[in-house]
Amino acid sequence: MKNQKTKECHFCVNNLEVDYKDVRTLRKFINFYMKILPGKRTGVCAWHQRKLATAVKRARVMALLSATHK
Amino acid sequence: MSKTKKSNIGHYEVLFIVPNRFTEDEAKQVITAVEGVITKNNGEIDYREYWGKKKLAYEIKHNAYGYYALAEFNADKEAVALINQELRLSNDVIRHQIIAKRVKSEEEIAKAKAIQEKINARKKEEEKLLKEKNEKGENDSKEKRSKKTETKKEEKSDAKELDQKLEGILSAKDLI
Numbered sequence: 001m002k003n004q005k006t007k008e009c010h011f012c013v014n015n016l017e018v019d020y021k022d023v024r025t026l027r028k029f030i031n032f033y034m035k036i037l038p039g040k041r042t043g044v045c046a047w048h049q050r051k052l053a054t055a056v057k058r059a060r061v062m063a064l065l066s067a068t069h070k
Numbered sequence: 071m072s073k074t075k076k077s078n079i080g081h082y083e084v085l086f087i088v089p090n091r092f093t094e095d096e097a098k099q100v101i102t103a104v105e106g107v108i109t110k111n112n113g114e115i116d117y118r119e120y121w122g123k124k125k126l127a128y129e130i131k132h133n134a135y136g137y138y139a140l141a142e143f144n145a146d147k148e149a150v151a152l153i154n155q156e157l158r159l160s161n162d163v164i165r166h167q168i169i170a171k172r173v174k175s176e177e178e179i180a181k182a183k184a185i186q187e188k189i190n191a192r193k194k195e196e197e198k199l200l201k202e203k204n205e206k207g208e209n210d211s212k213e214k215r216s217k218k219t220e221t222k223k224e225e226k227s228d229a230k231e232l233d234q235k236l237e238g239i240l241s242a243k244d245l246i
Binding site for chain 2: 013014015020021058060061062063064065066067
């Protein structure tokens, strides 16, 4: 029962949109190995978590984020 | 499919990388050329952004650096396919990505604004509460401090009295 804290969705609470160009925010939702963190861990709502996953993938395509850590 | 026919024109956003072998001026020329490709295919550019030279997260065709540029445009589906094809074949652009952007209706914008106002109001209230709390805390601590000083004074006065008593006793002893 590690992550049982009820978190609020970062994007819903602050009325933000998920943007693949905003690497700084995306960086919060991936781990050291550049893997996308699960929604359970990030506390982001399911709707935004889906947008987040595609945003990270788009950022990877444009070399804004790397797909692996070095 | 909905029965009402929607216009074929959509709003798109293209982000592309110009390789580092160009100088900054040449890169800007390439960017204008890319914008030319969009306008040639009946695309209307309504927003431009130039990010400048950036380090790539990984090497693309042995390029460690690249010039990023962004353009938003309105075009129909077929035109977007053509633009995509041209950019893919171009040697002056090492990577590009065209993304369909949803255009917000006025209602949605109004809704978002209302929510933003609510959030701002809530934040202000929270700040107020925090300030009040802090002030209260400061007052409390001040009171505590003053109390402490009082007690210290009392202790000091006690010490003085003790000294006097002691002196009295000592003098009495001397008398003996």
